[in-house]
Amino acid sequence: NAGVTQTPKFRVLKTGQSMTLLCAQDMNHEYMYWYRQDPGMGLRLIHYSVGEGTTAKGEVPDGYNVSRLKKQNFLLGLESAAPSQTSVYFCASSPKTGTGGYEQFFGPGTRLTVL
Amino acid sequence: AQSVTQPDIHITVSEGASLELRCNYSYGATPYLFWYVQSPGQGLQLLLKYFSGDTLVQGIKGFEAEFKRSQSSFNLRKPSVHWSDAAEYFCAVGLYSGGYNKLIFGAGTRLAVHP
Numbered sequence: 001n002a003g004v005t006q007t008p009k010f011r012v013l014k015t016g017q018s019m020t021l022l023c024a025q026d027m028n029h030e031y032m033y034w035y036r037q038d039p040g041m042g043l044r045l046i047h048y049s050v051g052e053g054t055t056a057k058g059e060v061p062d063g064y065n066v067s068r069l070k071k072q073n074f075l076l077g078l079e080s081a082a083p084s085q086t087s088v089y090f091c092a093s094s095p096k097t098g099t100g101g102y103e104q105f106f107g108p109g110t111r112l113t114v115l
Numbered sequence: 116a117q118s119v120t121q122p123d124i125h126i127t128v129s130e131g132a133s134l135e136l137r138c139n140y141s142y143g144a145t146p147y148l149f150w151y152v153q154s155p156g157q158g159l160q161l162l163l164k165y166f167s168g169d170t171l172v173q174g175i176k177g178f179e180a181e182f183k184r185s186q187s188s189f190n191l192r193k194p195s196v197h198w199s200d201a202a203e204y205f206c207a208v209g210l211y212s213g214g215y216n217k218l219i220f221g222a223g224t225r226l227a228v229h230p
Contacts, residue, residue: 004158031215040124042205042220043159050215090158094216102209103149104218106158 001026004107006091012113013081021076021110023091030096032074033058033104034066036087043090049074050096081114088112117142119206121221128196129229136191136224138206147209148189149218150180154202162204165189176200201228 004025013019023032030051035043045058047066055066063085065077074093078085088111092104118141128134140146147166151159163174170182180191189206206221 040222042119042222043218044220045217048215056213056215092159097211097216102216103161103164104216106151106160108158109156 003027004091004093004105006089006107006110008110009108010111012115013078014115015082017081018077018079019081019112020078021089021091021112023074023076023093023107024072025074025091025093025105026072027093027095027105028071029093029105030071031094031104032068033092033094034064034074034076035090035092036060036085037090037109038087046076046089081112083114086112086114117208117210117219119208119219119221121204121206121224123224124222125225125227127227127229130198131195134191134193134196134200134226136204136206136226138189138191138221139187140189140206140208141187142208142210144210146189148180148182149207149209150174150178150189150191151205151207152176152202153205153223159205162191196226196228198228198230201226 007022033048034046044060049055049068052071067075091107094104120139149164150162165182203223203225205223207218
């Protein structure tokens, strides 16, 4: 199994450009997440999904949109990139449980630079 | 509100020395606790987790962590550090909130290992 994969691995954008990050998982997990990682701030949740066709806002959703048309895929979109969105983006997935007692599985990350 | 504090931003140890990384959490109920490691340019990998039972948990790569409820701590330890342990380490609390599994991350501790 590949686990959680992300494309692309690196991307450089100019301010105002748009792009979509793709996350795919082959573990049949219900929950999927998008995080951003910035120095000294750990990981912050952007958006998440509890199942196909459903998405919700996390801690820092402004400037991002997401879609989950298929259970295995979770897309993160930037409609008009800003330098403040320069970051490393991680996708994660986890099984559906009624407790917090299950780890999330992370992808390798996408390093995005906005000039 | 739930939170995780990792008091040490950077730690440097010599190869072969012992290691302890600190983690304190704030959470009203019995927590689910995790330690993740992020090697340079990589995603997050689960080192170990605590759900209940024995307060000393063993993980991969020779790491262990001890849950101390009275101190709200979950410190990570390794008796003898290897150069390959140089990485960033994240402590996290897991909970089920708002209808999904949620992870609250600390800001991370970056470990450097001197030969």
